[in-house]
Every structure is written in structure tokens, then in C-alpha cells.
Amino acid sequence: MKSIKANFQKLILPNGLTVLLYHMDSVMSASAFLFVRTGAVFEKEKERGISHLVEHTVFLGTRKYPSGRIVSSIAENLGIYYMGSTSKDGTFYTIKAPYMNFNKGLELLSQFVFSPLLLKEQIDKEKAVILSEYGDFWNDPAKRFDYEIWRKRFLENEHPYSFRPMGKPETIKNLNLKLVLDWYKKYYNPANMILSIAGNFQSKQLINEIKEFFGEKGTKSQQKEPVFNKDDYSGFTIFHQDDKRPQITFYLTFPAFGHKEAERSERIKLKLLCDIFGSTRSSRLQLRLREKDRLVYNVFCERRLMSWMGGIVIRGSTPVDKLTKTLKAIKEEIDKLLKNGVSEDELKLVKNFSAAQTLMYIDNPSEISNYFANEAFYEKEIWFPEKRIEEINKIKAKELNELARKIFNFSKLNLGFLGNIPSSSIKEVGNVFNPFK
Numbered sequence: 299m300k301s302i303k304a305n306f307q308k309l310i311l312p313n314g315l316t317v318l319l320y321h322m323d324s325v326m327s328a329s330a331f332l333f334v335r336t337g338a339v340f341e342k343e344k345e346r347g348i349s350h351l352v353e354h355t356v357f358l359g360t361r362k363y364p365s366g367r368i369v370s371s372i373a374e375n376l377g378i379y380y381m382g383s384t385s386k387d388g389t390f391y392t393i394k395a396p397y398m399n400f401n402k403g404l405e406l407l408s409q410f411v412f413s414p415l416l417l418k419e420q421i422d423k424e425k426a427v428i429l430s431e432y433g434d435f436w437n438d439p440a441k442r443f444d445y446e447i448w449r450k451r452f453l454e455n456e457h458p459y460s461f462r463p464m465g466k467p468e469t470i471k472n473l474n475l476k477l478v479l480d481w482y483k484k485y486y487n488p489a490n491m492i493l494s495i496a497g498n499f500q501s502k503q504l505i506n507e508i509k510e511f512f513g514e515k516g517t518k519s520q521q522k523e524p525v526f527n528k529d530d531y532s533g534f535t536i537f538h539q540d541d542k543r544p545q546i547t548f549y550l551t552f553p554a555f556g557h558k559e560a561e562r563s564e565r566i567k568l569k570l571l572c573d574i575f576g577s578t579r580s581s582r583l584q585l586r587l588r589e590k591d592r593l594v595y596n597v598f599c600e601r602r603l604m605s606w607m608g609g610i611v612i613r614g615s616t617p618v619d620k621l622t623k624t625l626k627a628i629k630e631e632i633d634k635l636l637k638n639g640v641s642e643d644e645l646k647l648v649k650n651f652s653a654a655q656t657l658m659y660i661d662n663p664s665e666i667s668n669y670f671a672n673e674a675f676y677e678k679e680i681w682f683p684e685k686r687i688e689e690i691n692k693i694k695a696k697e698l699n700e701l702a703r704k705i706f707n708f709s710k711l712n713l714g715f716l717g718n719i720p721s722s723s724i725k726e727v728g729n730v731f732n733p734f735k
Contacts, residue, residue: 314489328497329663336485338461347465360409408511447714487516496666546717639699
């Protein structure tokens with residue numbers, strides 16, 4: 299297998315900024331991904347939404363480019379794409395540009411994170427935009443359902459891991475200039491950031507530009523993400539969100555673990571287990587629910603891991619008259635997995651699939667810059683694709699079977715349904731799994 303290590307560089311600037319570089323001769327662009335250690339889980343109740351507000355506001359003007367219109371005109375004239383996003387544990391800024399204009403994109407990125415104006419009038423106007431964004435989210439039944447079912451995954455009524463990064467209207471409205479400036483000062487320093495770049499560039503020239511644009515002095519203060527009670531999971535729960543639709547969306551969630559409380563090998567095992575059970579075309583749920591019983595168009599099994607807690611979600615949709623049959627089929631497949639385990643053929647297939655997916659992910663500048671930034675932030679060491687594939691191939695079927703017995707605990711199952719379901723049907727489908735009946 300061809301190694302990509304030779305094209306990779308890591309350096310740490312005197313101000314504490316971690317820089318990751320991956321050179322690619324075969325492309326005509328370059329991409330930068332800048333990660334700031336701040337997000338929803340860092341926020342106290344009165345601050346909810348502040349990370350997201352800062353992310354929005356930095357694009358409205360900088361010391362060198364004092365308005366959002368100037369910024370967008372420069373970027374569009376040079377074919378530079380830029381965006382930001384906020385998650386539970388991080389804020390991300392992305393720049394992508396043709397290779398000959400990448401230095402200008404890099405300068406814009408440095409202006410966003412080190413030189414935003416953050417004016418009172420900008421903040422007040424942007425809060426109105428975010429409230430509109432919140433309205434889009436809250437008035438979308440599917441998005442609201444996804445939020446509610448995950449919120450109920452925790453015992454605590456308002457667990458920080460259930461926080462939406464955009465905040466909620468009452469806190470968004472009360473965010474002010476002082477709160478924003480204090481937040482920016484605390485989190486937006488070089489030692490609290492990771493800059494990852496991939497694409498076509500001259501390495502020596504790029505490093506000089508990085509030192510020029512990102513060499514600003516900082517406090518060298520790296521913020522630590524809060525640690526939460528690892529056992530704060532709710533027990534068997536049924537949640538129904540009424541909606542006038544005949545097609546019923548169903549969620550089954552089971553507790554797992556966080557990516558910082560479990561070794562990477564355990565997280566890979568969980569991914570393989572999900573792939574075997576419900577994530578791929580040849581997975582058990584796809585073969586049973588779609589190919590054999592014709593109950594669903596699609597069904598998925600996926601991981602949702604935060605730092606110190608996490609879970610898996612089995613989700614799909616089916617007509618209301620097929621809901622009970624669908625849930626019974628899922629229960630039967632879980633029982634078969636627990637009784638008979640994973641077969642060697644299934645494991646071989648999913649290992650090959652996972653290895654191929656790993657290689658294809660390292661395929662373009664945007665994905666590569668994202669990959670290395672995530673490796674540097676979430677992991678103890680950076681794994682290159684060949685290392686990940688090597689570790690995947692070490693996994694044994696008995697290890698997946700042991701993990702399955704830990705994960706599929708029906709006393710901790712949360713069931714969620716979105717759609718128009720009679721109360722008698724909710725009780726009926728609940729009884730399929732109820733461990734206390």
C-alpha cells in the first residue's frame with residue numbers, strides 16, 4: 299500500500315498554533331480547515347448559542363476588510379470558498395481556493411479568526427439571522443424530533459451534550475457585546491486552534507505565509523473540554539412526537555461510550571458492528587427489512603459519540619400499518635446477533651469495505667485537511683490510513699460479539715416515533731422491547 303506519510307508535515311508555531319500540512323501535486327486547489335476548541339458543551343446556560351454567534355459574526359468584517367460585502371467580493375472574484383460551522387465541541391472554519399489564489403484565502407482565514415471587528419451593531423443584526431435559522435430548525439418536524447430523542451437519551455433534563463449549537467431564542471436574544479468579546483478573547487488564541495492544510499502548494503512559501511498570517515502572539519492557553527458523568531443515561535423510554543404523516547419515522551437508541559473514554563480500537567469495533575448490523579447494503583437490517591420483508595426503503599445504524607458519552611442510533615421509516623412488524627423484525631435481528639454472533643464472512647466483508655472507505659476518504663484536499671484536523675484534536679496520535687487499516691484487520695469476531703452484548707441492553711433502550719400513531723399502537727410497539735413487562 300502506498301504510504302502518504304512522505305507528503306505530511308506537522309509543526310507548532312511559537313504562539314502554540316498546531317499546523318498540519320499535506321502536499322498534493324495532482325490537484326489544482328488547496329483547502330484549509332481551522333479548528334477552534336469551543337462549542338456548545340463549553341457554554342453555561344446563559345451563554346447558550348454564543349460559540350455559534352461568534353462564528354457568524356467574524357464573517358461580517360475584519361480590520362483589513364471592514365464589511366461582509368467586501369470579504370465576499372474579494373473571495374468570489376478569486377474563486378475562494380469559505381464557510382464556518384459550530385458543533386457541540388468545536389467551531390470550524392474552511393477555506394478552499396484554486397492553488398494560485400490560496401495565499402489570499404489563507405489571509406482571509408487569518409483575518410476571520412484573529413482580526414474580526416465584532417461590533418455591537420453587527421452582533422445585534424446577526425442575532426436576528428440566527429433566530430430565523432432557529433425557526434427553520436424548530437419548525438422542521440424531523441429536525442426537532444432528532445433533537446428531542448437525543449435530549450431524552452440523558453437522565454439530566456438539559457444535558458450539555460443535548461445542547462443545540464445555535465442556542466435557544468431566550469439566550470440568543472440576551473447575548474451582548476461584552477459576552478461575545480469575553481468569549482472570543484478566551485477561546486480564539488493560537489494555542490487553542492489547529493490549522494490543517496492540504497492541496498497543491500509550495501511548502502517553503504506556504505510555511506512563511508502561515509508564520510506571517512497566523513504568527514500573532516497569543517496567551518498559549520488551551521481550553522479543556524468539560525467532563526461529564528459517564529453514567530448519565532436514561533432507562534427504557536418511549537417518546538412520540540405527533541405529526542400528520544402516514545409514514546412513521548422510528549429511532550432506537552442505545553448507550554455506548556464517548557470517544558475520549560474508549561480506546562480507538564473500541565470505537566472502530568463499534569463502527570464495524572454498526573456496519574454489519576445496519577449501515578451497509580449487505581447489513582442484516584437492510585437484508586431483512588428491505589430485501590426480504592419489504593418494510594422500509596432505508597434503515598441505518600450509526601454511532602453518535604461525544605467526548606465522554608455516546609450511543610448508537612438505529613433509524614428508518616415505515617407506513618404506520620407496518621410499524622409493529624418492522625419493530626418485531628428489528629428485535630428478532632438483535633436477538634439473533636446476541637445469540638449467534640457475527641460470522642467470519644460478515645466480518646471479512648465489512649473489513650474490506652471499511653478499508654476501502656478509509657482510502658477513498660483520503661482523496662481530495664477538503665477531506666484530507668478535515669481528516670488530519672480531526673485526528674489531531676480527537677486522538678492521542680495521528681493515524682495514517684495504513685495504520686487504521688492494520689488495526690481494522692486485527693479485530694476478531696468474538697470482540698464484536700462481546701461489544702454487542704454490552705451495547706444492546708433493552709433496559710437502556712430509548713424508542714422514538716415521529717408521525718400519526720394511535721396510542722394503542724404506541725403501547726403495542728413498545729411492548730415488543732419493554733424489558734419490564
